[in-house]
Structures are given as C-alpha cells and as structure tokens.
Amino acid sequence: MTEQLRPDGSLRHLLTLDGLPREKLEQLLERAQQFVTPLGARPPASRTLAGFTVANLFTEPSTRTRVSFELAAKRLGAQVVNLEVQLSSRVKGESMLDTVYTLESLHVDAFVIRDAEAGVAGLVAAHVAPHVSVLSAGEAHLSHPTQGLLDALTVRQRKGRFAGLAIAIVGDIRHSRVARSAWHAFRTLGVGDLRIVAPPALMPDAAEFAGCARHTQLAPGLRRADVVMMLRIQKERFGSADLPDGEQYFAAWGLTPERLALANPEAIVMHPQPMNRGVEIASAVADGPQSAIRDQVRNGVAVRMAVLEEVLTSTRIA
Amino acid sequence: MTEQLRPDGSLRHLLTLDGLPREKLEQLLERAQQFVTPLGARPPASRTLAGFTVANLFTEPSTRTRVSFELAAKRLGAQVVNLEVQLSSRVKGESMLDTVYTLESLHVDAFVIRDAEAGVAGLVAAHVAPHVSVLSAGEAHLSHPTQGLLDALTVRQRKGRFAGLAIAIVGDIRHSRVARSAWHAFRTLGVGDLRIVAPPALMPDAAEFAGCARHTQLAPGLRRADVVMMLRIQKERFGSADLPDGEQYFAAWGLTPERLALANPEAIVMHPQPMNRGVEIASAVADGPQSAIRDQVRNGVAVRMAVLEEVLTSTRIA
Amino acid sequence: MTEQLRPDGSLRHLLTLDGLPREKLEQLLERAQQFVTPLGARPPASRTLAGFTVANLFTEPSTRTRVSFELAAKRLGAQVVNLEVQLSSRVKGESMLDTVYTLESLHVDAFVIRDAEAGVAGLVAAHVAPHVSVLSAGEAHLSHPTQGLLDALTVRQRKGRFAGLAIAIVGDIRHSRVARSAWHAFRTLGVGDLRIVAPPALMPDAAEFAGCARHTQLAPGLRRADVVMMLRIQKERFGSADLPDGEQYFAAWGLTPERLALANPEAIVMHPQPMNRGVEIASAVADGPQSAIRDQVRNGVAVRMAVLEEVLTSTRIA
Numbered sequence: 001m002t003e004q005l006r007p008d009g010s011l012r013h014l015l016t017l018d019g020l021p022r023e024k025l026e027q028l029l030e031r032a033q034q035f036v037t038p039l040g041a042r043p044p045a046s047r048t049l050a051g052f053t054v055a056n057l058f059t060e061p062s063t064r065t066r067v068s069f070e071l072a073a074k075r076l077g078a079q080v081v082n083l084e085v086q087l088s089s090r091v092k093g094e095s096m097l098d099t100v101y102t103l104e105s106l107h108v109d110a111f112v113i114r115d116a117e118a119g120v121a122g123l124v125a126a127h128v129a130p131h132v133s134v135l136s137a138g139e140a141h142l143s144h145p146t147q148g149l150l151d152a153l154t155v156r157q158r159k160g161r162f163a164g165l166a167i168a169i170v171g172d173i174r175h176s177r178v179a180r181s182a183w184h185a186f187r188t189l190g191v192g193d194l195r196i197v198a199p200p201a202l203m204p205d206a207a208e209f210a211g212c213a214r215h216t217q218l219a220p221g222l223r224r225a226d227v228v229m230m231l232r233i234q235k236e237r238f239g240s241a242d243l244p245d246g247e248q249y250f251a252a253w254g255l256t257p258e259r260l261a262l263a264n265p266e267a268i269v270m271h272p273q274p275m276n277r278g279v280e281i282a283s284a285v286a287d288g289p290q291s292a293i294r295d296q297v298r299n300g301v302a303v304r305m306a307v308l309e310e311v312l313t314s315t316r317i318a
Numbered sequence: 319m320t321e322q323l324r325p326d327g328s329l330r331h332l333l334t335l336d337g338l339p340r341e342k343l344e345q346l347l348e349r350a351q352q353f354v355t356p357l358g359a360r361p362p363a364s365r366t367l368a369g370f371t372v373a374n375l376f377t378e379p380s381t382r383t384r385v386s387f388e389l390a391a392k393r394l395g396a397q398v399v400n401l402e403v404q405l406s407s408r409v410k411g412e413s414m415l416d417t418v419y420t421l422e423s424l425h426v427d428a429f430v431i432r433d434a435e436a437g438v439a440g441l442v443a444a445h446v447a448p449h450v451s452v453l454s455a456g457e458a459h460l461s462h463p464t465q466g467l468l469d470a471l472t473v474r475q476r477k478g479r480f481a482g483l484a485i486a487i488v489g490d491i492r493h494s495r496v497a498r499s500a501w502h503a504f505r506t507l508g509v510g511d512l513r514i515v516a517p518p519a520l521m522p523d524a525a526e527f528a529g530c531a532r533h534t535q536l537a538p539g540l541r542r543a544d545v546v547m548m549l550r551i552q553k554e555r556f557g558s559a560d561l562p563d564g565e566q567y568f569a570a571w572g573l574t575p576e577r578l579a580l581a582n583p584e585a586i587v588m589h590p591q592p593m594n595r596g597v598e599i600a601s602a603v604a605d606g607p608q609s610a611i612r613d614q615v616r617n618g619v620a621v622r623m624a625v626l627e628e629v630l631t632s633t634r635i636a
Numbered sequence: 637m638t639e640q641l642r643p644d645g646s647l648r649h650l651l652t653l654d655g656l657p658r659e660k661l662e663q664l665l666e667r668a669q670q671f672v673t674p675l676g677a678r679p680p681a682s683r684t685l686a687g688f689t690v691a692n693l694f695t696e697p698s699t700r701t702r703v704s705f706e707l708a709a710k711r712l713g714a715q716v717v718n719l720e721v722q723l724s725s726r727v728k729g730e731s732m733l734d735t736v737y738t739l740e741s742l743h744v745d746a747f748v749i750r751d752a753e754a755g756v757a758g759l760v761a762a763h764v765a766p767h768v769s770v771l772s773a774g775e776a777h778l779s780h781p782t783q784g785l786l787d788a789l790t791v792r793q794r795k796g797r798f799a800g801l802a803i804a805i806v807g808d809i810r811h812s813r814v815a816r817s818a819w820h821a822f823r824t825l826g827v828g829d830l831r832i833v834a835p836p837a838l839m840p841d842a843a844e845f846a847g848c849a850r851h852t853q854l855a856p857g858l859r860r861a862d863v864v865m866m867l868r869i870q871k872e873r874f875g876s877a878d879l880p881d882g883e884q885y886f887a888a889w890g891l892t893p894e895r896l897a898l899a900n901p902e903a904i905v906m907h908p909q910p911m912n913r914g915v916e917i918a919s920a921v922a923d924g925p926q927s928a929i930r931d932q933v934r935n936g937v938a939v940r941m942a943v944l945e946e947v948l949t950s951t952r953i954a
C-alpha cells in the first residue's frame with residue numbers, strides 16, 4: 001500500500017479513506033465547509049492553486065465526478081486537462097504509466113484517476129515523482145474517497161455530529177465503492193449504529209464491513225435511522241431469480257415515503273446519483289423534504305477543493 | 319410556455335425569439351454591436367462574468383455553435399464546462415433533468431442546450447432554480463434564437479435598418495430552425511417584405527410563417543431582394559421525386575452569381591453554415607463580394623456575449 | 637510552398653523545419669530554454685498571450701501532443717479550444733477550410749493542426765488571413781516540426797553543441813515524420829555525423845535524408861554515437877517476411893543495455909513516445925541513466941511556448 005500521508009502528517013495522495021486518522025478527516029471536512037456556498041451565490045474563487053496543473057484521467061465516463069473535480073480545481077485557479085484514456089493514447093497501446101510519466105514531465109501536479117479496475121490509482125501513486133499527488137475518483141467496487149467525504153460532510157451539516165447517529169446504507173452494498181468509502185468515513189468518525197441493508201444477493205462477504213449490523217429486510221434496517229443512504233443499483237444485476245427485475249426490486253426494496261416513515265422523523269435521505277427513479281428510490285422521496293441529495297452534489301465540489309488544496313499546498317517535498 | 323423575461327423586463331431565458339418585444343431585440347443587438355471587433359484585432363475581454371459558470375449541454379454535435387458560446391463565455395471571464403450528453407451520463411440512463419439538477423448544485427449559472435428533439439431546453443428552463451438561466455443553441459426544426467439574433471445583427475450592420483427591406487429566405491424552410499428564428503426576428507424588427515422561397519416539398523405548412531410571401535420559384539423570390547438568406551439542405555432530403563439529388567437541386571435552386579443578379583445590386587448573401595458548396599450555393603457567391611457569411615460567424619460571438627451578459631448580470635433573483 | 641517567415645524575418649507559420657535558417661532555429665531554442673523549468677518547480681506563467689485564442693484541430697488522436705500545445709498556450713495566458721474534427725463538423729461534410737474560416741471569424745489567432753494526410757496544414761496556411769498563424773502538430777510521415785525542435789533542444793541541453801556530434805536515428809525511418817524533422821533540425825544546426833539506421837524494409841528512398849550515412853545493421857550504426865534516437869514502430873509493419881513480429885524485431889533491432897554500450901559511454905537515448913517497450917527499446921534503457929526521454933516531453937512544452945510566442949507576438953501584419 002502506498003502511504004497517503006507525508007511524514008509531517010499532511011495528505012499527499014487520496015486513494016482510500018481506509019486507515020486515514022479521524023483528525024485528518026475532520027480537518028478536511030472543516031476546510032471543505034468553508035468552501036460551501038448556498039445555491040445562487042457566487043462560489044468561492046481564489047488563486048491558491050495558480051500555476052498548478054491537474055489532469056483528469058478517466059477511463060470510464062462520469063460526467064458528474066469529472067465536472068466536479070474540474071470546477072473544484074478551476075475555482076482555486078489551477079489549470080485542468082481532461083483525458084479520456086480509452087479514446088486516445090490507450091488505443092495506441094501506450095501504458096497508463098507512460099502516459100502518467102509524460103504528463104508529469106508536462107508539469108502536471110495532481111492526477112485524478114477513475115478506473116473500473118482495481119489498483120490503477122495506487123500503481124500510479126507508487127511511481128510518480130515526490131511532488132506529485134494522486135486522487136482516486138472511483139476505483140472498481142472498492143473505494144471512492146471524495147464521495148465518502150462528501151457524504152460525511154452532508155451528515156455533519158444536517159446532523160451536527162456523528163456519535164449517536166444511526167446510519168443505514170441500503171441497496172447494492174456488494175458492488176458499491178460508495179458504500180465502502182462511506183463505511184470507512186462513518187466508522188472512523190465515530191458513528192456507532194452503522195447498518196448495511198440489502199437482499200442476500202447484494203450483501204457483501206462476511207469479512208467485509210466490520211462493525212456493521214446486517215439486515216436482509218428493508219423495514220428493520222430503516223427503523224429509527226437518522227440517515228438513509230440509498231445506493232444505485234445497476235440494471236445488469238437484474239435477471240437472476242433473486243433479483244428478477246427493476247419493478248419487483250422497487251416493490252421490495254424501493255424507498256417510498258411510507259417506508260421512509262419507519263426511520264426517524266428527522267431522517268435525511270442521501271443518494272450518490274445517478275438515480276434510478278422508480279427502482280431504488282421513489283421520486284417523492286428523491287425530491288422530497290427529507291432529501292439531502294442536492295446538498296451532496298454541492299458538497300462534492302467543496303470537498304474536492306479542500307483535498308486539492310491540501311495535497312498541493314501543504315508541505316511540499318520538491 | 320416558460321416566461322423568458324423577468325418581471326423587471328430583463329431577459330432570464332432565451333429559448334425562442336417568438337414573442338420577445340422589439341425593444342428587447344434592439345437592446346440586445348445594440349449591446350452585441352459593442353462586442354464586435356474587426357478581424358485581426360484582439361476581441362474584447364472582460365471579467366464581467368468572473369465567478370459564473372456556463373455549461374454547454376449538447377446532445378448533437380455542433381462544433382461551430384459550441385465553440386462560439388464557449389468563447390463568448392470565456393471572453394467575459396466565465397468558466398465553461400462542455401458536456402456531450404449522449405457520451406456520458408445518458409448512457410447510464412440518467413435523465414436530463416437529474417443531470418441539470420446536479421450541474422445546478424455544482425453552481426452552474428447558465429445552461430446552453432442543443433437538442434434534436436423539441437422541448438428539452440424549455441423543460442429544463444421550467445425546472446431550474448430562480449437564479450439559473452437556459453439558452454437554446456438550437457431546438458429541433460423549431461428555433462435557434464442566437465442564430466436569429468446574429469442574422470439580424472448582420473443585416474443591421476450592412477443595411478442600417480429593417481423597415482423597407484426585402485428579405486428572401488431560400489431553401490429548406492420546412493425543416494429549418496434557422497428560418498423560423500430569422501422569421502421571428504425580422505418580423506418583430508419591422509421588415510415589411512419578408513419572403514420564403516422553396517420548392518413545394520420544402521415549403522412549410524400554410525399555418526406557419528404568417529406574413530411571409532411564398533415563392534415556389536427561385537427567380538421571382540430573389541427579385542429586388544436586399545438580403546438573400548440561403549439555408550443548408552440536408553443530404554437526407556434527396557431521393558424523392560421532388561428532390562432527386564444535389565446536382566439537380568443546384569441546377570434549379572443553387573444560388574449562382576447569375577441568379578444573385580436578380581436581387582438588388584447591393585444585396586447581401588447570408589448562410590448559417592455549414593455550407594454545401596455546389597448544392598444550395600455556388601462558391602463564387604459564398605466567397606464573393608456580396609457575401610456576409612463570415613460576418614455572421616463573427617457576429618455570433620458578439621450576440622452570445624450580449625445574451626450571456628444580460629441573463630447573468632441583469633437583475634438577479636437569488 | 638507557403639512562406640513560413642514574414643518579410644521582417646519573424647516566424648509566421650511552422651509547417652516544417654525544412655528550409656528554416658539556422659539563426660531562426662537557434663533563436664527558438666534559446667527562447668525555449670528560458671521556459672524550461674525543473675520538474676517539481678512551478679512552470680512559468682505569463683499573460684503574454686492574453687486575448688489570443690489558439691485552436692487545436694486534430695484529426696487523429698494524440699493526447700500527448702494536444703495536451704502539450706494546450707498547456708503551452710494556457711501558460712502564456714491564451715485561450716484554447718479543442719476540436720476533434722472527425723467527430724463533429726466533418727461528419728456533416730463541412731470542409732476543413734470552411735471550418736477554419738469559421739474559427740478565424742471567431743477570432744482564433746493560431747491553428748495547431750494534426751492530420752494523417754499530407755498537405756492539410758499547408759492548405760490552411762495558404763488561405764488564412766494575414767494575422768493568423770498555422771502550426772503543424774504532425775503531418776503524415778512528412779514532418780513534425782515542434783518535435784524536431786524539442787529533440788534539438790534536448791541535445792543542446794545534454795551536449796552543449798551540435799558540431800562534432802554523432803547522432804544515430806534508429807528504426808522505422810521510412811514512415812517517420814519524427815525522423816524527417818529531426819534530420820532537418822540536426823542538419824541545419826550543423827551536426828556532421830548524422831546516421832539513419834534501419835532494416836532495409838524501413839529504410840527511406842535513396843533520394844531522401846541527403847547527407848546521412850545509412851546503416852542496415854544496428855551495431856555499426858550505434859558505434860560511438862553521442863545521441864541514439866529511437867523511433868516508434870507501428871504494429872502494422874509486422875507480418876511481412878522482412879519484419880515477422882515484435883519479438884523478432886526486438887531480437888535484431890531492440891535497444892538493449894548491451895547494444896547501447898556500443899555507443900559513446902556518455903551517449904543519451906531519446907524516443908518520441910509512445911514507446912513499445914520490449915519491441916524497439918528495452919525498459920532498462922528507457923528508464924535508465926542515459927535516457928533523456930522525459931526531458932524531451934518537458935522540452936516539448938517549452939518549445940511550443942517559444943513558437944506560439946514568436947508567431948503571435950512578433951511583428952504582426954493586421
């Protein structure tokens with residue numbers, strides 16, 4: 001495993017939230033909160049990262065996450081280059097590492113990497129020059145650390161604390177990088193009652209999600225929860241006997257207003273998007289008064305600004 | 319229909335020129351004119367829109383229009399993100415509205431939307447937050463309002479007036495959003511002698527283009543015109559008995575120097591581009607002394623700067 | 637041939653290094669050297685090109701070269717628009733020239749053009765307005781002038797001179813624009829012992845590469861060379877009797893540490909990238925102490941900054 005922290009404790013890479021100390025998470029959330037602006041106000045703009053260059057290296061399409069990182073970098077004054085790797089160099093057989101070395105020589109200071117396979121961001125992090133940082137923007141089913149941070153920031157804003165909260169993560173836990181990063185964040189930040197709620201086919205192996213209560217029925221999983229975090233279910237999951245189709249999934253597992261009523265009356269609902277409305281979540285919930293889904297998106301830019309600022313401007317080893 | 323003007327009369331959205339008051343069109347043209355610079359001079363650059371973010375949301379490819387909006391926004395200091403929707407989120411089944419809500423939460427202030435289907439920009443405009451604006455960059459065969467404005471600006475520059483002018487719009491009127499927006503603009507601005515000139519198969523339904531004289535022969539349509547606005551004809555139109563192929567179309571409908579001589583000697587020729595040289599227009603005309611085609615392109619940036627400035631900085635309801 | 641120099645001797649276009657005077661090459665290298673910064677330091681940033689717009693018009697994918705030009709332009713304060721021509725206007729049958737006229741009217745000041753066919757950049761250069769410049773970013777197998785400059789800059793940094801050097805260009809000379817531009821540069825700059833080294837099937841016609849010694853065996857070609865410039869070999873070349881496959885190519889022609897030992901002990905190794913590791917070059921050489929490959933990439937931005945500055949800000953004929 002590549003070390004994510006520098007000797008002085010500052011963040012150099014962000015590949016996973018697993019193993020990051022609580023103080024580091026709290027510091028990043030605190031800084032991100034300062035970048036949050038209400039909808040309709042001008043977002044903060046600074047020149048903190050003027051002269052720095054950030055490369056988005058995405059091997060699977062993700063408009064939302066790419067644009068979120070792009071705007072975070074630009075609003076701090078950095079220059080951004082976008083590369084969809086499968087469309088360009090990769091067709092020429094160039095290895096990812098040679099691409100990265102090339103960009104490093106072009107004075108790219110931070111790589112934002114998203115890949116459907118495991119290990120790519122870590123591989124890059126293990127090989128870049130000491131002054132270069134690597135941020136994961138989603139790695140296989142394993143982790144999506146800035147998503148975990150924005151989820152934590154959303155809970156912090158709405159609930160003001162982590163201790164004493166009951167948080168239910170619901171849906172396709174097994175294949176979800178969002179669930180894994182949320183679990184790392186919430187566990188580290190001291191959430192006591194953390195539940196994973198899924199049909200057996202979507203439940204992760206027993207060795208994973210240590211410390212989480214497991215529910216294979218929706219109702220008991222939601223009961224008195226303060227936070228209900230829904231996950232996106234991929235259409236590809238349907239077709240087996242356990243998961244016949246989206247309609248039946250919704251009938252058994254969709255979050256409707258009635259089911260949400262099982263949770264704490266002040267519970268908030270989260271979803272990483274994009275949503276399958278009418279499959280894992282009803283529109284009445286997604287757009288309803290308990291939804292914090294748009295806050296999550298807004299918090300995403302703030303969190304990415306905080307992370308970029310930290311990796312690029314805290315003690316640099318040049 | 320979404321209201322395009324705010325209560326104070328300022329422009330909030332630009333979805334169509336249909337129904338916009340004459341004073342608003344004249345004001346936008348007047349402002350656009352101030353942004354026009356001669357070829358070879360540095361274009362105006364300001365920081366008026368610093369801190370604003372504009373998203374280009376194109377679902378059909380259009381290099382020219384996308385780049386024109388992009389440069390207009392950047393030359394006013396705005397940040398721009400480009401999204402080709404079919405290539406990213408849409409493949410994941412995400413609805414356009416969820417994409418827009420997401421971008422709104424990322425502090426996007428204006429959406430520039432181009433779609434081959436009708437109603438998308440209007441749907442978005444009906445749902446965005448009060449401080450957000452939507453600009454159509456082309457909607458089905460129905461409208462292309464900034465094209466209508468740049469066409470009007472070109473006529474204004476070259477002719478100095480609208481009253482008393484004879485303007486002939488020639489070609490595939492039936493399927494043309496350019497023709498419809500030009501018609502809205504010229505009618506509102508007081509052009510008296512407005513003609514649509516097309517073979518019967520390309521003539522719009524009788525209920526449309528109220529107030530226009532109709533010509534199904536080219537010669538009488540061109541006679542003594544002050545402005546000849548040619549349209550692009552899509553290759554797909556050819557193949558029926560009425561429109562056998564491009565060569566025969568050119569023989570009957572192509573604008574040659576000889577035919578242009580039927581118009582006023584000082585007539586100008588316009589075309590929205592891209593041109594099918596040798597189909598709807600001869601190169602000798604396209605590149606000839608009466609051509610205002612490159613002025614149209616230059617005016618396009620100026621018009622888009624004026625519109626972006628108006629929707630983003632006139633009275634804002636935050 | 638389009639004239640590349642203005643009457644006052646300043647560079648207007650850069651389509652080929654062929655025919656550029658030695659003083660012009662030396663001046664560009666001298667200026668580029670001032671833009672070079674060590675890895676880990678902030679690259680130079682200036683506003684020299686503020687208000688200028690550069691369009692990258694690439695008809696074949698090339699991440700490295702496109703990003704290198706993009707960062708060069710942005711670090712001088714210019715605005716950049718990227719167009720992949722085959723994906724947008726070209727599908728609509730629009731000719732390259734109409735695209736260029738359009739962009740010119742949008743106040744694009746410089747076109748960076750890459751095309752797999754010969755003549756496109758020259759055609760554009762012959763038609764743009766007097767204040768507009770055209771830079772080739774790679775033309776068929778014929779030329780890649782900024783690559784030639786960055787190769788020369790790399791040799792200049794490492795060797796401090798050109799006279800008296802022995803430079804071996806090794807590999808698929810026949811199909812290589814990199815080899816041709818390097819030949820132009822090194823010949824003009826006074827390299828005396830310039831060698832092309834290739835199997836007969838990859839050797840260019842006898843009329844080309846005047847003044848170069850020819851070697852169809854690797855060992856004598858490398859002997860006592862001060863610079864070994866390896867070329868990329870395309871997979872498509874393999875399959876004939878002469879060039880059975882990549883493995884056999886490596887056995888006969890791959891640059892290994894043992895073979896490199898034939899060259900001068902202080903010899904440097906260059907490669908334009910992307911590399912086929914294990915085909916034309918061993919990783920031990922590519923990543924070894926004699927490799928100047930990453931310097932080449934870094935020098936690429938510096939050279940492109942120097943060229944953009946020269947064409948856009950030296951005497952302008954507006």
